[in-house]
Amino acid sequence: MTCDQIRELLPEHLLGSLEGSEDLEVRRHLRGCVACRDERMKLEEGVSALSRAVHDQDPPPELRGRVLGTLGEEWEESGRPAATPLPSGGFRRERSPWRAFAAAAALILVVGSIAFGFAQGHRASLATTDAQSYRNLLTVLGGKEFRIGKLRPAEGSTMQGQALIYDGDPSGDWSSWAIVFAKVPGYTGSATATLLSSEGESQALPPIEFRGGDGETLLVTYADLTRFDRLTVTSPTGQVLATAAIDHA
Amino acid sequence: MDHVRTDEPSSDLALMADFAARRERAAGVLYDRFASRIYGLGVVMLGNHPAAQDLVQDTFVKLWRTADRYDPQRGRLETWVLLTARSLAIDALRRRVLESRSLQSVGVQPEDDPEPLPDEQAAVADLSARARRAMGVLSPEQRSALELAYFGGRTTAEVAALEGIPQGTVKSRIRAALLRLRAEMAKESGR
Numbered sequence: 001m002t003c004d005q006i007r008e009l010l011p012e013h014l015l016g017s018l019e020g021s022e023d024l025e026v027r028r029h030l031r032g033c034v035a036c037r038d039e040r041m042k043l044e045e046g047v048s049a050l051s052r053a054v055h056d057q058d059p060p061p062e063l064r065g066r067v068l069g070t071l072g073e074e075w076e077e078s079g080r081p082a083a084t085p086l087p088s089g090g091f092r093r094e095r096s097p098w099r100a101f102a103a104a105a106a107l108i109l110v111v112g113s114i115a116f117g118f119a120q121g122h123r124a125s126l127a128t129t130d131a132q133s134y135r136n137l138l139t140v141l142g143g144k145e146f147r148i149g150k151l152r153p154a155e156g157s158t159m160q161g162q163a164l165i166y167d168g169d170p171s172g173d174w175s176s177w178a179i180v181f182a183k184v185p186g187y188t189g190s191a192t193a194t195l196l197s198s199e200g201e202s203q204a205l206p207p208i209e210f211r212g213g214d215g216e217t218l219l220v221t222y223a224d225l226t227r228f229d230r231l232t233v234t235s236p237t238g239q240v241l242a243t244a245a246i247d248h249a
Numbered sequence: 250m251d252h253v254r255t256d257e258p259s260s261d262l263a264l265m266a267d268f269a270a271r272r273e274r275a276a277g278v279l280y281d282r283f284a285s286r287i288y289g290l291g292v293v294m295l296g297n298h299p300a301a302q303d304l305v306q307d308t309f310v311k312l313w314r315t316a317d318r319y320d321p322q323r324g325r326l327e328t329w330v331l332l333t334a335r336s337l338a339i340d341a342l343r344r345r346v347l348e349s350r351s352l353q354s355v356g357v358q359p360e361d362d363p364e365p366l367p368d369e370q371a372a373v374a375d376l377s378a379r380a381r382r383a384m385g386v387l388s389p390e391q392r393s394a395l396e397l398a399y400f401g402g403r404t405t406a407e408v409a410a411l412e413g414i415p416q417g418t419v420k421s422r423i424r425a426a427l428l429r430l431r432a433e434m435a436k437e438s439g440r
Contacts, residue, residue, distance in 0.1 A: 063302050
């Protein structure tokens with residue numbers, strides 16, 4: 001679609017009445033077109049102006065307590081460990097650092113040994129790790145699942161490696177993790193691993209720095225990674241070095 | 250190894266991540282930012298204060314349940330919150346129509362909403378007057394298209410059918426209306 005066609009659809013896209021393939025097309029176009037993103041921003045400011053001018057009215061003061069109290073009940077009943085009551089009667093659920101450390105330690109135990117085997121040329125694979133081990137790990141850590149993928153070198157590249165995603169629970173306090181181990185014999189420099197979704201979304205991991213041909217990177221995020229099912233590794237010049245399809249462990 | 254966290258202070262993404270993580274402070278910040286406009290939307294669309302209060306509560310519960318889906322690349326948090334509230338208000342209106350029809354079908358007269366108190370009536374009248382003034386900068390055609398699409402939740406095709414005009418005209422009227430309101434708001438802030 002051209003910019004003019006996209007702009008004609010923007011009001012509907014903004015008001016949520018555009019569905020299916022057209023909405024997907026608009027979102028894809030917006031990701032790569034700054035001029036149309038500017039147009040969307042102007043329209044969003046129009047919605048903001050409309051809401052301020054037409055429907056901005058202070059609710060009764062007691063509503064704040066009622067809404068926060070309802071959220072507290074919702075949080076308490078959402079099937080996760082009970083929250084700590086606050087003096088105000090609300091509930092607090094902080095992300096617990098020990099859980100993040102436990103997840104890190106557990107993942108390093110799993111993938112660290114595999115990476116060691118990989119570096120030693122044993123072709124150990126995350127895919128061959130006992131599925132029960134992942135299930136046990138999930139039982140300990142909580143969260144949704146582990147997913148894995150094997151890096152397949154692009155034409156002209158010798159990169160090999162593994163990717164592992166731990167899907168925590170984005171609606172709660174389980175962070176999600178993505179780890180990539182890569183090996184390019186003799187290479188020193190950097191590369192970028194990027195997660196991709198079937199809807200065209202992307203999430204870059206921190207740069208992979210190679211020393212002696214080995215490199216790795218780790219992303220820790222509270223964003224939802226479940227939609228990402230592929231990964232590419234590119235050189236600083238944008239050349240694709242390897243790709244991976246990520247599937248259930 | 251680098252550890253990347255997406256919770257830069259003060260960003261909307263970080264606010265929603267904190268809200269998803271059940272931090273009461275984040276819930277309070279969101280409430281203070283948006284409750285008045287959700288409440289006002291409820292008063293305008295649903296016509297009474299108890300229903301507007303329910304709309305605020307339902308909106309915040311829905312926002313929490315879907316907080317992980319918020320993506321700043323897809324639009325501003327403000328728009329997302331307002332459209333979530335609007336969608337719930339439209340659902341409430343549809344429920345009212347359905348309940349009213351089903352009660353009438355079995356011969357029971359639906360109960361009227363309780364009579365609003367005098368100060369509530371005054372507040373609704375004040376809001377209506379303000380709304381009329383704000384929408385007064387738009388042409389009648391623009392106003393009608395925007396009201397049907399924004400407050401009525403109608404699709405472009407539905408507005409076109411109701412107004413008897415081509416869909417392209419509806420789209421351009423809504424676009425022109427939003428840009429005009431934006432320009433008026435910028436003028437107001439510059440005064």
